[in-house]
Amino acid sequence: MQTLSELTDIAIEVTNLTKTFGKGEQKVEAVKGISLTVKKGEIFGFLGPNGAGKTTSLRMIVGLLLPDEGKVTIFGMDPKDGKNSKTLKKLLGIIPQEISLYEELTVEENLWFMANAYRIQKESAANRINNLITKMGLDSKRKSLVKNLSGGLKRRVNVIMGLVHDPVLVLCDEPTPGLDPQSRVVVWEFIQNLPKEGKTVILTTHFMEEADRLSDRVAIIDHGEILVLNTPKKLKASIGEGDLLEFDLADDSEEHLQKMADLLKGFTTSKGLTVEDAYISEGRMVMRALNVIPNLAQILNRIEEHGAVVDNMAIRNTTLEDVFINLTGRALRN
Amino acid sequence: MLILDIAIRFLKELFRLKISLVVLLAMPAFMGFMFAFAFGSAGLDEAETYTIGIINNDEGIGDGLAAYLRSDPILLNNLPFNETTLDKGFAADFIDILNTTIYQTDEEKSEKRIFSVLEYDDQEIGQQAVEERQIDALVVFPENYSNTTLSAFNNAFFFQNSIYIHNLSYLPYWSYNGPPFPINENSEILIIGDEGYSRYQIAKIILDKIFSIFNEQIKALNYAGGNLGFSLAPITLEEYSIFDIIFPGILVFAVLMQAGMMAAFLVAEFAETKTIARVRLSLIKPYEYIAGVTIYAFVISFIQLSILMVLAIVALGFNPAGNVIEAMIVLMLTIVFTTALGFLLAGVFKSSDTAGQSAGFLMTPLAFMSGAFMEAPTITILPKVFPTASGLNRDFVLWDILPSTHAVNALRSILLYEFSILDVWADVLFVIIPSLVLLFFSMIFYTKRRFRGDIPN
Known part of the structure; x- marks a missing residue:
């Protein structure tokens, strides 16, 4: 097996990967x-809504699905080449989307x-298992049957199951759905620390916050295609500068919201406001502009003069969700 | 060892899952009681007359001994046979009994004879008649049958009186001066037939019982003079239920049903817990996984079959005539077939419920085709080629392609007719060879479907 230093700097190279399910209609x-x-x-993030093709791509990379077309190389090795199989299995670790554990075994027995x-040596396996259990805060649960654990704890075990053999390439497929906030933070910190151990991580998620917080680079994927690929910062910057101002209007008809959005587009003030964009998102009117806070009163005046009644209003930074909306015209959860 | 790790993992999961454990332990008990309830009270058909062929090779009582007994009325009158026996031998006596035995119940004596007897001079012709099912069974009396009978009588006398008959000399008015009575003479009556043929099965049971009573009576000293007075009166065929005859089939049915449980566990790993993806991405090789699962299937089956066997013997009145351990060996070999079926089902179905239900749906007709409960219709492929336990060549029929058919035959021969596993070598070979071939292909199929193909999200 190759040593870590012998591995190429490119962990994964995917070319023209294609997969079709079903036939006819x-x-x-x-x-x-x-x-x-x-x-x-x-940490490479795959961000996209459910059904975008993230998990399918990931499963083709690890070999659980056979691509119709395209090529995958992992550290320069072709997974289709049988002689690489053993090496690649040792290099790869997967954290599957679904909790796939042996429910009638204890946490320790699973690991x-x-x-x-x-085929890990007993002594190093014991060390590794203890280490992982501690890192995930599962010390008191090591003898518990998995079936008796809460969903959050099961998810934690699910994460470390794929890492017992200390892989250098970790593929995390939606690692945190349904997790309580505390467990989510534990898992996030765990994943964030993996590169410090020399590991490469591919993360699929439909949580923009997760992708934003954890990923060094993010590919936004929708309908099986990568729409953009860059660092989260650059992706957010790509849709324009400034803050986002969201309005809940009393009349939330699409016609009214669109009328107000059109009214704000290009609106400028002497205090340096320039509305870069205004649009409707999920029953709200959203505008993006520089210098929003000093100009709040003027913005409100402008729309109220034209008959809008503002029920609620919020200012926030640009997120990857906005990038997705900008690219697809719809929210991630849609 | 990884293979054992896999087997142990499956076993731990099963034993810790209470519902599975209950099913594991209760299923054989349920099955045993269910069949015993359904068939235990059903007696064999008393209206049937079974046609049996006889080959009488008995050379009778030696001339010297016969002449001496004729000359000693005191002794002869105290023996359970008369001059006719001295003339013709014990086999002829027994044939007369078979010719005249009629069905009897507690209430009334019927006129229906149990056997219609045909005597043959040539054993080959007799065997041919069995093979062509002109007769239901062929009974072959050995040359030394009379001497064996006298030996049994002499031995019984010695057991009671610590002296052999020919050593009696202490009576004041009588002492024995003839040639020695035979001692420790052995021989075996052959009952030849097709163990898979239901009429043979019943005829054999009745014959065995009659032989047993005859042997007991011949040993007794209190039948002074005359014929043995043999009667089937204390016995009615109700003592033998269909349950006894189908019990070997029930055992095979229990083995077949294992395929469903095994497939359900395998499919759950693929479709429900999705842990097969972890197995597949690890260094576990398909053959190691399959071997681990096979060991698991053997352990579970062994436990279930042991429960069923013990229950049948202890609580359900099944009285195995042959070697139970040899029967268990045949059953363990049959599990190879079941394992192969389990892998096939697990490679096809994508839900454990569907796999389990489909297995139940498929295994029941398979059990019927194998003749587990009743004789399957005869569809001959090759006439008179397949050796039976008693040395005949029976037709190779369509259902003989199923290892389970041979498992049923082998178990019947061992458990009901006291044959050894070596006597049923042909059936054993037809259990194991097709099973191994099927297992090989089912492993390839399963590997292709679950270790090489797509594992969907």
């Missing part, structure tokens, strides 16, 4: 020729089964 093009490169030591499955 049932045919669904889940992934449409995506290409990307993941660098060694980075030991995986350690044996990777």
